[in-house]
Amino acid sequence: xxxxxxxxxxxxxxxxxxxxxxxxxxxxxxxxxxxxxxxxxxxxxxxxxxxxxxxxxxxxxxxxxxxxxxxxxxxxxxxxxxxxxxxxxxxxxxxxxxxxxxxxxxxxxxxxxxxxxxxxxxxxxxxxxxxxxxxxxxxxxxxxxxxxxxxxxxxxxxxxxxxxxxxxxxxxxxxxxxxxxxxxxxxxxxxxxxxxxxxxxxxxxxxxxxxxxxxxxxxxxxxxxxxxxxxxxxxxxxxxxxxxxxxxxxxxxxxxxxxxxxxxxxxxxxxxxxxxxxxxxxxxxxxxxxxxxxxxxxxxxxxxxxxxxxxxxxxxx
Amino acid sequence: xxxxxxxxxxxxxxxxxxxxxxxxxxxxxxxxxxxxxxxxxxxxxxxxxxxxxxxxxxxxxxxxxxxxxxxxxxxxxxxxxxxxxxxxxxxxxxxxxxxxxxxxxxxxxxxxxxxxxxxxxxxxxxxxxxxxxxxxxxxxxxxxxxxxxxxxxxxxxxxxxxxxxxxxxxxxxxxxxxxxxxxxxxxxxxxxxxxxxxxxxxxxxxxxxxxxxxxxxxxxxxxxxxxxxxxxxxxxxxxxxxxxxxxxxxxxxxxxxxxxxxxxxxxxxxxxxxxxxxxxxxxxxxxxxxxxxxxxxxxxxxxxxxxxxxxxxxxxx
Numbered sequence: 001x002x003x004x005x006x007x008x009x010x011x012x013x014x015x016x017x018x019x020x021x022x023x024x025x026x027x028x029x030x031x032x033x034x035x036x037x038x039x040x041x042x043x044x045x046x047x048x049x050x051x052x053x054x055x056x057x058x059x060x061x062x063x064x065x066x067x068x069x070x071x072x073x074x075x076x077x078x079x080x081x082x083x084x085x086x087x088x089x090x091x092x093x094x095x096x097x098x099x100x101x102x103x104x105x106x107x108x109x110x111x112x113x114x115x116x117x118x119x120x121x122x123x124x125x126x127x128x129x130x131x132x133x134x135x136x137x138x139x140x141x142x143x144x145x146x147x148x149x150x151x152x153x154x155x156x157x158x159x160x161x162x163x164x165x166x167x168x169x170x171x172x173x174x175x176x177x178x179x180x181x182x183x184x185x186x187x188x189x190x191x192x193x194x195x196x197x198x199x200x201x202x203x204x205x206x207x208x209x210x211x212x213x214x215x216x217x218x219x220x221x222x223x224x225x226x227x228x229x230x231x232x233x234x235x236x237x238x239x240x241x242x243x244x245x246x247x248x249x250x251x252x253x254x255x256x257x258x259x260x261x262x263x264x265x266x267x268x269x270x271x272x273x274x275x276x277x278x279x280x281x282x283x284x285x286x287x288x289x290x291x292x293x294x295x296x297x298x299x300x301x302x303x304x305x306x307x308x309x310x311x312x313x314x315x316x317x
Numbered sequence: 318x319x320x321x322x323x324x325x326x327x328x329x330x331x332x333x334x335x336x337x338x339x340x341x342x343x344x345x346x347x348x349x350x351x352x353x354x355x356x357x358x359x360x361x362x363x364x365x366x367x368x369x370x371x372x373x374x375x376x377x378x379x380x381x382x383x384x385x386x387x388x389x390x391x392x393x394x395x396x397x398x399x400x401x402x403x404x405x406x407x408x409x410x411x412x413x414x415x416x417x418x419x420x421x422x423x424x425x426x427x428x429x430x431x432x433x434x435x436x437x438x439x440x441x442x443x444x445x446x447x448x449x450x451x452x453x454x455x456x457x458x459x460x461x462x463x464x465x466x467x468x469x470x471x472x473x474x475x476x477x478x479x480x481x482x483x484x485x486x487x488x489x490x491x492x493x494x495x496x497x498x499x500x501x502x503x504x505x506x507x508x509x510x511x512x513x514x515x516x517x518x519x520x521x522x523x524x525x526x527x528x529x530x531x532x533x534x535x536x537x538x539x540x541x542x543x544x545x546x547x548x549x550x551x552x553x554x555x556x557x558x559x560x561x562x563x564x565x566x567x568x569x570x571x572x573x574x575x576x577x578x579x580x581x582x583x584x585x586x587x588x589x590x591x592x593x594x595x596x597x598x599x600x601x602x603x604x605x606x607x608x609x610x611x612x613x614x615x616x617x618x619x620x621x622x623x624x625x626x627x628x629x630x631x632x633x634x
Binding site for chain 1 (some may be wrong): 498
């Protein structure tokens with residue numbers, strides 16, 4: 001029998017899963033709600049049911065050899081999800097342990113961006129790289145740091161939270177409770193906040209002035225930039241400047257071979273890559289200049305989170 | 318015969334060396350000039366002569382099993398010293414390779430702060446720790462980052478340059494050529510620069526106003542702080558604020574168990590530790606608050622650089 005692993009990506013609203021073989025093929029996929037249950041045990045029971053249904057679709061020639069989970073605030077060392085503010089579970093949930101009620105195989109868990117970094121390493125653009133950083137740009141900014149071929153988990157299992165390095169003392173309010181975190185500037189909502197600041201301060205006309213804060217999203221800013229909208233263009237430049245400067249700090253920490261950008265904002269191509277690269281190089285110490293590749297994720301149109309969660313298992317097999 | 322290694326700490330003016338046994342005892346020490354020679358080969362020849370002389374003092378019961386070198390811009394992967402701005406050697410010097418002309422044993426080389434981090438791990442306060450950061454405060458700010466029990470060298474061998482993360486865009490001019498690097502604010506010259514800014518902007522009297530820029534040093538600022546000098550106290554507070562905020566960024570990268578401060582400024586005790594800790598905690602993401610110990614180096618009055626250079630060899634034996 002061929003071996004297969006289950007990769008699970010837990011988001012605030014939906015949980016996506018797939019059956020991933022060693023080559024990174026998704027043999028079956030599915031979705032289960034995350035926030036429709038009272039607590040994590042009821043959630044897990046429903047998810048296990050959906051998994052069993054999907055299992056039927058991959059046929060009998062496969063044996064499930066492990067489960068990898070990417071979850072917000074996932075603690076790799078303990079297999080727990082701890083005080084995740086965007087999940088309706090309270091406190092510390094021993095998710096990996098509970099999962100073994102349904103599948104008696106090794107269950108590994110880390111946060112979603114760490115899982116994406118593993119996916120990049122095993123199936124994406126970081127194949128063969130020992131030192132790189134993965135940045136996921138979505139409603140927040142997630143990151144996974146790989147040093148010498150291994151994910152950096154840190155003493156407590158939560159390392160790699162580059163969305164929460166500080167851009168500006170007393171800056172924008174972040175969901176984490178702090179002020180001025182990188183993800184309040186560099187993420188889909190972050191660039192929208194920048195557009196609104198620019199609409200308030202810039203005198204040039206912009207098509208973006210027709211939208212309410214609730215209506216506007218980062219795709220609309222991208223579309224406006226393509227049409228040459230000055231506010232949209234300036235917003236991308238500012239976003240890249242802030243990201244580039246902070247990535248230079250990250251390079252000073254771990255000196256990676258490459259930095260990958262993944263997710264919605266990363267699909268804006270040169271609008272985000274050009275200023276990010278320019279300001280990163282400008283901020284880098286001489287030793288590191290013109291050495292670090294800034295690249296789009298090699299998994300941009302694939303399900304990096306599910307593949308990465310699966311890679312938690314495949315990496316050590 | 319017992320085994321011993323040679324630990325070498327290359328500074329801009331002097332090179333210090335010692336014969337270090339497995340327990341971290343310094344059996345003999347010595348000093349040789351760094352900048353008194355035309356190029357690195359002449360330097361090495363003289364150093365080797367001094368080492369042979371000192372070798373006589375450790376007796377015949379020891380066998381030299383390796384040489385560890387801490388050097389500015391030391392590349393661990395290649396054993397080279399590359400474009401070191403504070404040494405009078407040009408370009409890329411294959412120091413480890415050349416060293417084997419004199420001692421036919423394994424020769425390992427890294428930068429001085431990385432060596433100090435190894436010293437802390439093997440002989441100092443980080444014994445048994447897998448994840449920590451060493452910060453050396455001297456004429457610059459050096460750092461060594463340990464993740465999962467290993468130093469982070471990065472793709473090019475130069476990782477861990479926290480002295481050159483950016484504090485302020487367009488800030489103070491740094492020896493590296495950039496503006497606003499951390500070490501221009503947090504180091505012995507850095508706090509002096511802060512005092513001079515404060516003397517220019519603050520209306521309160523200060524004993525420090527009697528000294529020229531060339532006369533003033535960080536020990537004098539420490540002495541003034543002990544007497545309650547308002548400018549000296551404010552300078553320490555600002556220095557700690559800047560260091561604390563940037564250390565919070567470092568925690569978001571690698572989530573260490575502890576951060577050690579070593580060197581002159583670190584000897585200022587609470588004047589530097591108190592504000593650094595306060596502002597670090599204030600800046601940390603909730604996940605990391607009250608978890609990371611900020612501690613003085615356990616090797617504060619020992620020769621951390623020589624012990625650490627020796628630890629390059631002992632670590633893997």
